[in-house]
Amino acid sequence: MRVEDLPKAELHVHLEGTLEADHLLELARRHDVAMPWRTVEEVRAAYAFSDLQSFLDVFFVGCRVLRERRDFADLAHRYLTRAAADGVVRAEVFFGPQTFLALGVPLADQLEGIFEGFDRARAETGIDAALITSAQRHRPEADALAMLDAVMPWAERIVGFGLGSTELGNPPSGFARYFATVRDRGFHATAHAGEEGGPDYVREALDVGAERIDHGVRSVEDPDLVRLLAAQRVPLTVCPLSNLRLGVVPDLAAHPVRALVDAGVLVTVNSDDPSYFRGYVGDNYRALADEAGFGDEELTALAADSLRACWR
Numbered sequence: 001m002r003v004e005d006l007p008k009a010e011l012h013v014h015l016e017g018t019l020e021a022d023h024l025l026e027l028a029r030r031h032d033v034a035m036p037w038r039t040v041e042e043v044r045a046a047y048a049f050s051d052l053q054s055f056l057d058v059f060f061v062g063c064r065v066l067r068e069r070r071d072f073a074d075l076a077h078r079y080l081t082r083a084a085a086d087g088v089v090r091a092e093v094f095f096g097p098q099t100f101l102a103l104g105v106p107l108a109d110q111l112e113g114i115f116e117g118f119d120r121a122r123a124e125t126g127i128d129a130a131l132i133t134s135a136q137r138h139r140p141e142a143d144a145l146a147m148l149d150a151v152m153p154w155a156e157r158i159v160g161f162g163l164g165s166t167e168l169g170n171p172p173s174g175f176a177r178y179f180a181t182v183r184d185r186g187f188h189a190t191a192h193a194g195e196e197g198g199p200d201y202v203r204e205a206l207d208v209g210a211e212r213i214d215h216g217v218r219s220v221e222d223p224d225l226v227r228l229l230a231a232q233r234v235p236l237t238v239c240p241l242s243n244l245r246l247g248v249v250p251d252l253a254a255h256p257v258r259a260l261v262d263a264g265v266l267v268t269v270n271s272d273d274p275s276y277f278r279g280y281v282g283d284n285y286r287a288l289a290d291e292a293g294f295g296d297e298e299l300t301a302l303a304a305d306s307l308r309a310c311w312r
Ligand SMILES: Nc1ncnc2[nH]cnc12
Pocket: 014, 017, 052, 059, 164, 165, 166, 167, 192, 195, 242, 272, 273
């Protein structure tokens, strides 16, 4: 079986995390942005991480080269073209405007660039894409609420709102007003939780109104929570290669995905930051087959569940 032949949704991918090393260097030259690396090999050598923060530090350096509407359009178009080749028919793509607002890039250039890329990819491949605007939990909740207000002119193309960045020390309960406002305005809500934070972070994310949990793998430490997730069919957007590269798991044979699937949790397979973690969504499915014992029928069921978990 070819993983590419399974129609699937990708529900956990950060647009900024799809920036490939060659594109990064091309944009750094074009915009005369100083980077700590000169060659593709040097960039790739920097992609050796010990935990989430060591990754985020490099990820935010990469973000500095995205300056103009065209950069965002090209990035979205390149990612979606690559995803379509992996059999992705629907992509719900995270993007964090706060990073670029802090760098002085107008919101209209960011979002209209992304939507231009979405439209171009759809015309060429048929792939359907929607945006999940993501707030950063290392910044105050008031900033998340301001971001939420600022993107309202583009609300029609935004399917939901998320919460990402440094998890430990920034629990979902600190963003209760943000999520309440998101739900009040009729948007979907999701939160990164249970990646480095414990099952208590997953419970909090559900309490503040998250309908999906991004990662959620540490839920496995709390059997009552696993039963709740299974009973309520709460989708977990799991990213196996991300967890491996950030040291969340020692190897994929030990990844909680097996226990979660066996417990009846609705698991979806995703790439998170494919350029940084050396794997697009198809690579993540193949890694589960090669290293975690997933057979063809199970991969087919995971792809079908990804389509069940999408917001359309
Ligand atoms: N894996 C991850 N966890 C939290 N925030 C992120 N931003 C990009 N990737 C992330």
